[in-house]
Amino acid sequence: MATLPVLCFPDPRLRTKAKPVEVVDDSIRRLIDDLLETMYEAPGIGLAATQVNVHKRVLVVDVSEKHNEPHAFVNPVIESAEGKQERDEGCLSVPGFYEPVERAEKIRVAAIDRNGKPFTLEAQDLLAVCIQHECDHLEGKLFVDYLSNLKRQRIKKKLLKQNRD
Ligand code: QAP
Numbered sequence: 001m002a003t004l005p006v007l008c009f010p011d012p013r014l015r016t017k018a019k020p021v022e023v024v025d026d027s028i029r030r031l032i033d034d035l036l037e038t039m040y041e042a043p044g045i046g047l048a049a050t051q052v053n054v055h056k057r058v059l060v061v062d063v064s065e066k067h068n069e070p071h072a073f074v075n076p077v078i079e080s081a082e083g084k085q086e087r088d089e090g091c092l093s094v095p096g097f098y099e100p101v102e103r104a105e106k107i108r109v110a111a112i113d114r115n116g117k118p119f120t121l122e123a124q125d126l127l128a129v130c131i132q133h134e135c136d137h138l139e140g141k142l143f144v145d146y147l148s149n150l151k152r153q154r155i156k157k158k159l160l161k162q163n164r165d
């Protein structure tokens, strides 16, 4: 296992659309383990492969208090979404910034697990938000894209300045 460096907004590589995984092999299982280790170390509640500059459709989440309920999703698809909720979101790729974003309250996601087995999961509340946030990463989309241009530009300027120092 290893922790991986996380790309920081506005790095253009975060805008890459990830490619579907064709076979869940040992290299994908290693990627899942490294994503989990990187997420737990941060600590965070979700991480997508895009954020570690691997452009494959793989993401991990764990919203449990004890950080002992990891979920890994390969080729996730949100099959249905209903209702609305608004929560403060953050992102390991946008360190230090938290802003409210509106998302679906309840979703059903279909994916493949670390053994190559298809599954579906129904999620609500924070888990549903986290999965929607991480699925966006695989499309090259960030939570700051839902904010006003002014807020996004301010965040961008501050992060660019931090990364110079
Ligand atoms: C996405 O984000 C998420 O700014 C996962 O300095 C977040 O794990 C979905 C993190 C909130 C829903 C609600 C952020 C760590 C972790 C930071 C994360 C930071 C250190 C973010």
Ligand code: CO
Pocket (backbone or CB within 6 Å): 090, 091, 092, 093, 133, 134, 137
């Ligand atoms: Co994120």
